[in-house]
């Protein structure tokens with residue numbers, strides 16, 4: 101899938117492991133999603149772009165159980181997951197990275213990783229798991245795995261650092277590392293480039309490429325930085341006004357007059 105330079109991508113074109121059809125979501129009078137359709141094929145790093153207000157965040161929130169859509173369906177790995185909460189998605193193989201909350205900032209990197217699988221247990225099971233002894237039984241295995249993931253995410257030197265003290269890029273690495281603790285095949289990545297310096301972005305991109313190429317993980321990435329999209333993603337899906345405008349290799353999509361029009365808002 102990757103060219104000789106390790107970054108040139110071609111659409112792998114496997115079967116669709118995530119599909120969204122006719123998704124609608126309104127906030128009062130604002131129609132954030134108006135019949136959104138998309139498919140994410142196995143083995144791809146699929147990009148999702150669109151101008152501000154196109155509905156990308158709303159789509160991510162509807163796909164990952166943060167908010168329910170008004171209508172339409174989301175399917176993953178052959179199951180109808182419409183409206184499922186995120187803790188039910190992880191066992192199916194779907195995980196979304198979330199910005200670290202203030203509470204998680206007060207935990208070390210190691211603690212953040214060890215807690216990531218527990219956070220997926222949901223409100224019903226978490227209290228049972230937090231009873232004395234229950235965590236201890238799992239602790240050794242979780243510790244070993246967390247150390248392995250820290251090493252892979254190049255965060256081993258920061259394992260005892262509080263998450264709130266990390267730089268923007270290191271926080272992004274930690275968010276991805278938390279997702280890796282869940283062993284999911286499909287990773288929904290929310291703006292990996294936001295607030296990340298170029299050196300750390302290179303690290304993050306190398307990690308994504310390794311996860312895709314060597315471990316067969318599939319990504320759906322929302323990103324505003326077109327250089328990152330160009331380096332990582334194929335295909336690229338363009339959204340505007342709550343629905344899909346077009347889809348294809350970045351080089352074609354960026355020259356598409358309807359895409360240019362959508363970004364320039366008709367100014368061109």
Ligand SMILES: Nc1ncnc2c1ncn2[C@@H]1O[C@H](COP(=O)(O)OP(=O)(O)OP(=O)(O)O)[C@@H](O)[C@H]1O
Pocket residue numbers: 127128130131132150151152153154155156157158159
């Ligand atoms: N909770 C909300 N309440 C009211 N309106 C909302 C809410 N969330 C999103 N919207 C509106 O829905 C539309 C789509 O917003 P959304 O954040 O999904 O777009 P986006 O493509 O992610 O934008 P950006 O690239 O700027 O982050 C916008 O008009 C936005 O103002």
